[in-house]
Amino acid sequence: MSAPILQSVLTCPRCGYAKEETMPADACQFYYECTRCGALLKPDAGDCCVFCSFGSVECPPMQARGSCCI
Ligand SMILES: [Zn+2]
DSSP, X not given: OOOXXXXXXXXXXXXXOEEEEEOOTTOOOOOEEOTTTOXXXXXXXXOOSHHHHHBSSOOHXXXXXXXXXX
């Protein structure tokens, strides 16, 4: 199994600010606070982590087994 990508660029849907973040290797992150406008991001319906909804790279569990954490 190849190593998951842990760097993802999160783009804030409110202000458009993009910031590279390091994802936890085996967990999902449900909340993310934009460092520029302070918006509290939550995943879209059907996603369970902000990286799947707003990141340039999906979260490590999704990369590894095609599903987010449940
Ligand atoms: Zn923002």
